[in-house]
Amino acid sequence: MSSLSPETAKALADAGLDPDYVVSVIMMALDEDLADGPDATTEATVPAAATATADFTARAAGVAAGVPVAAAVFDLISQGTAKVTRVARDGDRVEPGSVLLTVTGGTRDLLTGERTALNLLCHLSGVASQTRLWVDAVEGTGAKIRDTRKTTPGLRALEKYAVRCGGGVNHRMSLSDAGLVKDNHVVAAGGVVEAFEALRKARPELPIEVEIDSLDQLPGVLAAGAELILLDNFTPERMRAAVQITGRNELYGRTRLEASGGLTLDQARAVAETGVDYISVGALTHSAPILDIGSDFREEGK
Incomplete structure (x- = not known):
């Protein structure tokens, strides 16, 4: 669970981010959640073969940042089996209801990775949104x-x-x-x-x-x-x-x-x-x- 698909690695590199660095950040975050083994609640309630689609949707207006980073979370945790669609581009202005990212894959993978993906996506988008307020001013x-x-x-x-x-x-x-x-x-x-x-x-x-x-x-x-x-x-x-x-x-x-x-x-x-x-x-x-x-x-x- 430590290597990216070529497509995801390229998306990060195209954004000016070192893919190996991004992997290290994500793995550190996942290690915190999985320090004592798999997600206990998800393992107990979700069949291993279940699949789902999740939309990552803005609930406030702002600027997107970290979409390829969030995509990398699911690339890593699913070992490349999840289908990730980056709907918004980093730097886009988004409104409530704007979908930034859609992920289809194993339900267990989606539930296990969603908090790490959201922590990074919400934080980086918050930094970008705050910056844009100053830039606009x-x-x-x-x-x-x-x-x-x-x-x-x-x-x-x-x-x-x-x-x-x-x-x-x-x-x-x-x-x-x-x-x-x-x-x-x-x-x-x-x-x-x-x-x-x-x-x-x-x-x-x-x-x-x-x-x-x-x-x-x-x-x-x-x-x-x-x-x-x-x-x-x-x-x-x-x-x-x-x-x-x-x-x-x-x-x-x-x-x-x-x-x-x-x-x-x-x-x-x-x-x-x-x-x-x-x-x-x-x-x-x-x-x-x-x-x-x-x-x-x-x-x-x-």
Whole structure:
């Protein structure tokens, strides 16, 4: 129960997800449910040869994400015997009653796997739906909504994928694929410019972002060559001033600016209109409510 069909593996790869990683997440979840053996209730009440069809249907409006991941659950648990039809595409807007996925196969397989499939599908669709709210709020401003590393341990790649499904863009995936000079690095290095230059010297190939918490720090990091600056807990007025100062930085051109720190959805438009390039929102992943999706067996003959 650990390998995917070529079709399912391709669907995940086409979505930008590593099939082996997705399998590891699903198997971890299934192991929790099957730690003490098969599903006791299902084994006792459902004949081994019984078959059924289940529709995974949205019960609220939102954005779909994780449809191929949910499909992979049934591919694995049925060992490729279930017929899975992906009705919605990840990134689609869905309404109450929209079918995202239909699965036909052994009834025991459907009942055993449905909670794992729903946990992943509801969570990822919730992240995508939350992201879309922010993306819609800043539409037309040029600002992009960005995630953070405030993700569920083990689910980062899936949650960041869901952010993309909602129209957002990803920040760094790990601590080593990009540099981010934060306040504690500044203290340790003896200054923000010193921290930036130390990182650039040690890892010149990495993209580097520098966090500042005051306008006074901005000229120094611009002069040092920072090309991406995070404005931590700036007011919109200070963000606007930072945009103006940065626009006059002729040595390196238009350095990109990212707003961050305790932002809420009702502030999104005002922040975007300051001219910043990115708005980073930890709540996209750490606080997104699920999208309510249910699994309903069809009645015989339907």
